[in-house]
Amino acid sequence: MNNNFKVDNSEHENTETQLSEEDNRSSPDSVDVSEVEDSEKPEDVECAEGESESEQVDLKQVQQLIAEREKLVNQILRLKADFDNYRRRNNNLISDIRATANQNLVEELLPVIDNFERAINSASADSSYIIGVKMIFDQLMDCLTKHGLEVIDAVGKPFDPNLHEAVSLQGDSADDLIVTAELQKGYIFKDKLLRASMVQVAPEKQQEEEE
Numbered sequence: 001m002n003n004n005f006k007v008d009n010s011e012h013e014n015t016e017t018q019l020s021e022e023d024n025r026s027s028p029d030s031v032d033v034s035e036v037e038d039s040e041k042p043e044d045v046e047c048a049e050g051e052s053e054s055e056q057v058d059l060k061q062v063q064q065l066i067a068e069r070e071k072l073v074n075q076i077l078r079l080k081a082d083f084d085n086y087r088r089r090n091n092n093l094i095s096d097i098r099a100t101a102n103q104n105l106v107e108e109l110l111p112v113i114d115n116f117e118r119a120i121n122s123a124s125a126d127s128s129y130i131i132g133v134k135m136i137f138d139q140l141m142d143c144l145t146k147h148g149l150e151v152i153d154a155v156g157k158p159f160d161p162n163l164h165e166a167v168s169l170q171g172d173s174a175d176d177l178i179v180t181a182e183l184q185k186g187y188i189f190k191d192k193l194l195r196a197s198m199v200q201v202a203p204e205k206q207q208e209e210e211e
Contacts, residue, residue, distance in 0.1 A: 103189050106149055110187065110195060113141070117185075152186035154179045154197040158204070163193065168200040175203035 116137040123130040141149075152163050159166060159177035163186060170180065179199045186197030 099190060102147065103192065103194065106144060106147075106187075106189050107194055109144070113137075114184070116140070148190035149194075150188040152188060152197045154182045154186065154199050159199070159201045163196060164199045164201075165196040166201045167198055170200065170202040172203055177201040178204045 116133070120130060120134050120137065125131075154164060157179050159179055164179060165186075166177070167183060168181075169177075178201065179197075180202045181200040182197055183200065184198035187194040
């Protein structure tokens with residue numbers, strides 16, 4: 001009797017052990033935590049590495065865009081400076097061409113002006129014809145004066161070889177000379193000598209004694 005009871009108890013224990021093992025295999029909650037943690041670690045590392053690489057790529061792209069922007073800005077500034085220089089040179093060139101053309105025209109008119117003056121000085125001042133000619137001459141000179149023509153004031157002024165051309169000398173040339181007479185008028189056009197005055201000169205002391 002006692003032996004049979006012991007055998008039955010051992011069989012019961014074996015049965016419970018088998019059932020417990022089957023429950024452990026079938027239960028999803030029996031997964032080892034360390035295995036889960038180990039399985040997640042490589043994925044987390046790969047994700048972090050991917051984000052780091054993405055940030056590096058974005059930073060390189062931003063730096064590249066900044067460098068390209070600076071390059072374009074520098075190119076635009078250089079083009080603007082080149083255009084400003086070109087426009088300045090072009091404007092100066094146009095001004096020089098206009099000034100040269102006007103100067104040549106006025107220079108060709110000087111003999112006409114001389115003839116007008118000779119005609120006016122040789123005729124009677126009371127002649128109506130000469131009065132009309134003088135009016136036309138005054139209009140011409142007013143127009144030329146507005147455009148930059150100036151008459152050189154010579155008589156009674158110290159002799160200046162830059163403005164005067166002496167064709168006659170009275171007295172000693174060692175002394176300071178003064179212009180005593182003007183044989184042909186000289187002109188300046190826009191601060192440039194167009195024609196020197198043709199003058200007669202004499203020492204300044206001699207002129208003062210004669211006066």
